[in-house]
Amino acid sequence: MLLLLIQAFNGLQFGVMLFLMAAGLTLVFGIMNVVNLAHGSLYMIGAYVCAETYDATGSFALAIPSGLAAALATGVVIEIGIFRVLYARDHLDQVLATFGLTLFFNDLVRVIWGSTAVYATVPRFLAGQVHIITGAPYPAYRLAVIVVGFAVAALLYLVISHTRFGMVVRAGASNRVMAGALGANIVVLYTVVFALGAILAGLAGLMAGPIFTVASGMGDSILILAFVVIVIGGIGSIRGAFIASLGVGLIDTMGRAYLRPLFGLFLPPTAADNTGPAVASLLIYVVMAAVLFFRPRGLFPPRMR
């Protein structure tokens, strides 16, 4: 039972990281109608710069802003330099150009930091363990990730639905042309939204550093999972992204933890050893396929524009 609780927390922690990635992707897609494969690169850059700064200075207070700033700067540069041309193009051009960017950034970090994975350390004050309830020790760092993730989600909700900026964002998402005609500066709005997505990706990346490895291409697999999340949640919907990322995080973690022992109940051990992990790795895609089968536009599709 305690183990179940711990696995649930692991699932939540994975889920909030997915949310930080998916929120940026879904915002960028919902408002600019752009597919951005380079979103994973922003995650990677955030992780590398944060790990490097922490390693060099030993100050976490310095490492976090530098990681975020690096992701933000990269995001703004590619938005102004490349995406402004891509907005008018079709999805195919967007996929190819951002695929090229991903190739470039994956090799760029190999040139700067080498091909071997960089070791990111957990900051000292979060190195210990916390008892969620008595007898259930849990790494403080992972708990902090969950807290930060939920805090960011709440903040995002407040900004999007209760501020003037959020109103413009929502207006842009439901009808770009009309929002522009009513006086919203669409060019600036695009850059700001893209920058926001970049910061969220950078945040996810720098928090992921100590949990996963910091390596070239680290952003790609989480990027594809974030795609799964926003497809399940409904592209363009932050609420959908939030619910779907927690769901995907929990299902994936639980599947990996419990399918093998579950299969062991009615299969011989070797068969269970083989099928357990295989089915666990398929689980979220099966969920995605099932959701799409019944709701092709996702669980919470934004209202038609």
Next chain:
Amino acid sequence: MGLGMTALALVPPISMAFAEPYYVDLFTRILIFAIAALSLDLIMSYGGMLSFGHAAYLGVGAYAVGIANAYGIDNEVIHLLLAIAGAAVVAAGIGFISLRTSGVHFIMITLAFSQMLYFLAISINTFGGADGMTMTQHSQLGSLIPLDDANVLYYFVFVFLALFLWMQSRIIRSRFGMVIRGARTNPRRMAALGFPVLRYQLAAFVVSGVMCGIAGALLAEQALFVSPSIMQWSRSGEIMVMVIMGGMGMLFGPILGAVAYLVLEDLLTSWTQYWALFLGPILVVIVLFGRHGIMSLIPGLVRKPRHV
């Protein structure tokens, strides 16, 4: 087109004349990817289905050969039939779900499904897991066609490519092809005309998947090695890039694109280990400024601009 195929047919004698057998291997690989690019071109350019998961079928075809080989079946005909059956089943399943959506959903879902197969291949330890499977010998196809001879293998692949190229030119002009092309431009109107659009699209999707599956089987045959990395998502991107580089919807375009992309990659890798550092920006520039591919640079060849 005839010129291009003739040039490709002459690769082995020329590389023999210069005593550079390496180029036969390189061009065998290129032809295999040309088949994959051709298969993607069918659904992407003519059908408007932007599959970002085509490497999945490459993997299914390759694993069909690898797994059959592991069980001691070494007949090439059986290998190819298994690859065809496997790719058809997988493409039908993926297409059935993905075609319910369109646009950006379709791109992401095909990508997600190919990633699913990638992780599935990694998690099954019986078939090599992440390390992949090595095959000890080439498949058998009678003593007349010894596939372990690099030149013979080259022409074996070449015949497949020529066959598929011919097939593709027939498909796009057929009634079936017209329905697919019509559905790209206006699916609602095609449906109103009484065509079951989804069924036609699914059929094209499966044909494309099977072609790519055969490419995968040939890839396994050439490399004598099968691993999940065949299905890596970047591979799907590469196949897409080949189509664009050569020129979409221009029959020979994807083949030219495969040649251009893999030769460029070969040159860059021989020069620096960070080849993607240069390839990435080249790609961005091509997309931003040269949208119609290499084929459009050949004067008198382009009849129509691309519109997806």
